[in-house]
Amino acid sequence: MSHFKTVLDTYNWDDTLQSIYNKTADDVVQALGKDKRDLEDFKALISPAASSYLEEMAQLSQQLTKKRFGNTIQMYAPMYLSNECQNICTYCGFSMTNKIPRRTLTDAEILKETAYLKSKGYDHILLVTGEANKTVGVQYLKHAIELIRSQFSNITIEVQPLDQDEYELLIEQGLYAVLVYQETYHRDEYKKHHPKGKKSNFDYRLDTPDRLGKAGIHKIGLGSLYGLEDWRADSFFTALHFKYLQKTYWKTKYSMSFPRLRPFSGGLEPKVEMTDRDLVQLICAYRLLDEDLELSMSTRESEIFRDHIVNLGITSISAESKTNPGGYVVEKQSLEQFEISDERPTEVIADMLKSKGLEVVWKDWENNWQ
């Protein structure tokens, strides 16, 4: 039985960080000139030495993305089903100790929210909850998927990690993809930010993509929460995780997300800043590492950033997102998980994409196959 932990345990955080910082301009030029790049090249591309090659990286990233994905970009929308959570995460508005009104959507409310998203044209939906196994456990999720399955071609979840048999149950129900971010691969920092609740178990979370792979999921979304630790080391470990998974669960597709710490009620300041420039560098580095990897961009980022990044390697994007349960129509004012940055309506985003020569793809999966 294969586990990423055995791979991760052979690495040391500080040594890894140092080897990234030691990369030279020569290493970057070497990496840029290759047809296929490995994790050492990835290190060079995320290193400080690569920041003066950003334009070259962007040009190459654009070329590779066009070659593999054409001039298209996919649209998805998140739908928060619940803000209940039994965990303490220092960076999250839903954290248990935050005194906010909690609510979980009923069937009728879920249908109202989905009707709104359907009216906007969405066919790919991302269901989000906190971690409250009594209220939003696997049975609730199964029921929610059953309820909306006929309306969406592609249902993805971003919820608490589940056991393999629970994933199998949801996949049978029509689940297509699961997003699970390790947040940080630094064990001690992880402990600091997840002092209480099930999420404090680093290894169980780390093992989640393995369980998903074994359950036979179509797609796994990975990522780190940038701002908790040095983004260069965290993105290297995320890339390591991705490469391991890709080799081990070869029938599964992978996507990568790039959440940066955003303001929320009870806020945490990022320990390590990741600038817009850094984020562009990272996105391009991932594209240069792997031509097939889907790269996803949320509404956490600003308008100007999003307008430009869509031509640099990103393959899917959300718009108009609400990060609170019922946020689209049911209860617009409930407390959101974090503030979004780009508030433009879906139609405006779609027009922006078209004006950049991109075809907006709403449907890219057929759930009747399952």
Place this chain on the structure above:
Amino acid sequence: MTDILNIADKSFSSRLFTGTGKFSSSTIMKDAILASESELVTVALKRVDVHNEHDDLLTHLNHDSIHLLPNTSGVRTAEEAVFAAQLSREALQTNWVKLEIHPDPKYLLPDPIETLKAAEILVKAGFVVMPYIHADPVLCKRLEDVGVQCVMPLGAPIGSNKGLKTLEFLEIIIAQSTVPVIVDAGIGSPSHAAHAMELGADAVLVNTAIAVSQNPVAMGRAFKLAVEAGRMAYLAKLASVKPIAEASSPLTSFLNL
């Protein structure tokens, strides 16, 4: 630097595997193999007299540094392959087997479906299975899934000496394999072997090119050096050839706003 190749319970410091067919005499075969420093030598079960402990081939290969790898060459179905493997396990006291199933007598191209079937049965029966296959990346992953210990994709038809005709697919196989990739068949010259190693193959298997050369002993040594050079180049990371893309309209100037 120690650079060891591990397959199942064995470690190899040489990444050149050799064969025993086509040599003009068993003495030359032995000398060529020793000159090549190969530690894993494949032998066709159909060629050895398993009931004769003085079998000419086996006595010549009775050497500390050489592990024998029986192959099932000659079988045409999974059933025959399983039978052959069991026979070789008894006769040669090894649970290692190079699985070769080629129903086609002309090009000796491996049958992917029978190979996958046989691999699954043999792995379950405790064999270390090394399947000889076409350079088919999906088949390699399917074989990994059933538990083979390495994959042995061909570079070109067996005995053709044409080199790495399947290059594009070998690259994919090497990129995504979690078990060692041993390029087998088609390697006709030391430069082909070096190329395979530069690409990141874990080892190569060479037989005809050594056996039929005018001087098999010198050729065995030439292959040893080529495999080492290719491996060293792979580890040292080859220099890149493509120039950096020229910036046309800057994509990142918005960052300076």
